[in-house]
Amino acid sequence: MRTQLRRDPALIALAAASVLLVACLLTGTGGVRLFWSALPGYDLLIWIFSRRVAALPGLPADARRFWRRSAQAAVLFVAGDLSQTAVAWLHPGPAAAVPNSFQAAAILAGSCWLIWVMLTHPTHLPSTAVKVRFWLDAGAVLIGAGVLIWLLLLPHTGIGGAPVALLLGTVIIAFTGFSAVKLVLSGNAPLNVLAAAPMLAAAVIQGGVGALVTADGTHQRLLLAAQILPAALLALGPRLQEHSARLDPVRAVRPARRPYSLLPYTTLVGLFAALPVVLRDGLGPDVWLLLSGLAATTALVVVRQLLAFRENAALLSELGTQREHFRSLLAHSTDITSIVDVTGALTYVTPATERLLGKSPAAVLGTTVMSHIHPDDLPVFATAMDTLRAAPNASVSYQVRYAHADGSWRWLDVVSRNLLHLPSVGGYVSNARDATQARLLQDELRRQATHDGLTGLANRALFDARLAAAASHQIAAVLLVDLDDFKMVNDTHGHHAGDAVLVGVAERLAASVPVGGTAARIGGDEFAVLLPGSDVRDADAVARRFLDLLDVPVLVDGHQLRVRASVGVVDGDPKAAEALLQRADARMYATKRETQMAQMSSSS
CATH class of the missing domain: 3.30.70.270 (Reverse transcriptase/Diguanylate cyclase domain)
Structure with missing residues (x-):
């Protein structure tokens, strides 16, 4: 796949155009007109790439729906940015860097549309308890992230700064929060990590940089060049998703879920880390905002943890019951269950060993399994072991004679499986059943027939x-x-x-x-x-x-x-x-x- 990405003409053209645009904007070539003329092109690429992903065969229906809605949002972005392009060409100057009302409304509508699509995207959570945990985690992340975002933007803008830019930046970063929660917590994200990473990074950069754009032209070249990067990253995401989905449409949108998420706890750590910084200027609205967010996030995390404690207690109780049930089954089973390590030594045997072979488990553990098998049957055992070693999870059935403590031999039917690849087992697991009477009868019938x-x-x-x-x-x-x-x-x-x-x-x-x-x-x-x-x-x-x-x-x-x-x-x-x-x-x-x-x- 890496080779495909390096040879993709669309990605090569996107990277080259972005580098050229950044260079021109940093040197002042083109200025605001160049910036707003290029931005609708990136929006158009988002629309094209999103539709291509949605049209891929084999893509799950919910992922297809997400990418179709993403393409619709891109249409709103194109319309809004084109209106600003017209403003830049008709009224060039530093003031053209600030979004006009229509452009702001279009971008806000597109962002809200994407947020709604993310909120309604199926989570495929298996039970009500899992859904409750998911929304508690999501709430903690979104509240904590929202407070940190506001505190991040507030020092640069002030209450009377650029309210439209601040609002757009906040909305874009809010979308980032929703996307991150869906991606990390739900286990049914409509895009994989490879595609999500540049898109999430773009949202964060756009939210931070957009809030710094003002009409006085301060650092205009740097700010305009910086805003090209999120535009390119947003277009890059669906293209990467297309490459991943072509290889495996289902796995590309449904990676394996983690049993837990550190995101709520990370958010809580971020809030506590921000507290000393905010307290430097004394008690103010930002301090009360942080404390409120900290209290709400902590409450959600605590509730989530209490639910986890209760579930863990129930699971431990159930595990104890199952373990006792399993031990009882093994203790009273007429079959011998054993584990043999790679050296051929017995590392585990059930109590049935004493009933079938007259040997206590303690006397058998540590000995080699070959020492208990009749010499004439060792070739059969060696052939079975060769089959087991051939591949993980390989299985084989065979019949050999095992020595009894009284000096006689017992025929055992053995079924073995290679579970060396499982860390909890680390050996060959065998179940052996006494077949002495059946074998003697079989031999007698064969002798009578011949x-x-x-x-x-x-x-x-x-x-x-x-x-x-x-x-x-x-x-x-x-x-x-x-x-x-x-x-x-x-x-x-x-x-x-x-x-x-x-x-x-x-x-x-x-x-x-x-x-x-x-x-x-x-x-x-x-x-x-x-x-x-x-x-x-x-x-x-x-x-x-x-x-x-x-x-x-x-x-x-x-x-x-x-x-x-x-x-x-x-x-x-x-x-x-x-x-x-x-x-x-x-x-x-x-x-x-x-x-x-x-x-x-x-x-x-």
Whole structure:
């Protein structure tokens, strides 16, 4: 935006013309005629710039209304100053510096119109109490400012000085007071600080300088040059507002409100500071005026302060109630609420820590949160923390195991949020809920869906899934196992004995499979083993270990039951899973036939 302002041709032309006019007036070139000829041009710029602001898209309706009314006031200023321009050209001389009656009336009407627009501009105050505080502050400021303004002007003009100029100066500075109150106190000013600053400064300068203008021509060059400055500043304000509103129409007219204002207290300090100065000349009308203004302003400030005390007491009481309510909720909550700082240390935990983990808050505070998490779950926790650190207010959910005081582990569902940017928090806030039973049930359901209910080995679905996952290897070995004469065990000893035999076989098979392999029960008395990355030699070693273990009888109801099995061993490309299983199945039946042929030969 600063670059836009430096390149704005209108602002460049306004600044250059103002500098040139001031130089001419200081050197006496043009005099009163030049001054009054230039002044309507500044009024016309106010009209143009105000209408441009009012026409901006997206501008709030109340701000648009203000700038339209400002343009209307500028029309009155143009008319009044043009009348004085005619007087200056028809009757040049020092007397032409003093406003004529029509010009004074036009300027007064325009100023009063702006004051009315400011008074009726919506404040958007949220409640009656806030409105009362606003008007108390406004009254204190306006009374105090009015007294100080009068005292400022009175020594230079006297009661019989230039009453028209004094009246105009007072009215202009009164408008400044209203504008300042609206800008600082209401929170809904129709212009931002950037635009208001030059306009308020212009009003103050115009009010002070205008009261010094007299018909005797004293310091005429300096006074006329000084009055060009407020004219230029008044035209500058709407142009700056236009630039701000083009970037953000709403924020340009509605900046964030401050929760309090120092303006009434500043005014009161100014009145007290003026008291010793006024008392130097003894008791007089100015002293009584100052004392009256001081009393009225003090009364308004005191009333405002008493209201503030009462509101603060009510707020403190409500805050205490809410704090007690909040503490009660945390004390009896079943969830753990904690805060972890940037180093990973716990800086706050709720009493639920003792109920869920058997640890008192005092024993947990100061320790690192990682020291309470199961080692296998630390990668999950690290990933969650990386997500939290990515941005302020980031949130993440995860589930990890926390150590209980009795040595067991508890699954906790955790929701964490990054609130490091909040000074009142300064850490990662987490809410943790016990999910142990739900997790155990979930794990059990998952196990039941993927494992054989009798033997505990992987079922056919899990075996097929592991075989499909083995496609990432170039080779895999498969063993298919079929028990021989298992039907005889069921027929002779009963199904319970058959189940015991299946369990015993499963135990021996699982003990034979190395880490990374999968042992599964894929049918009634059929088993399978998957060895990703292994060849037939590795599979033969597994088969031998299994058959060696199977030589040990299975003890059932005091009976030692011997079990024999046929094993088919193959290796190949795991991507061709179906073909690999068919080959293993064919090899298993070939082995079974060879065993049967050997038995028949030995018996004959």
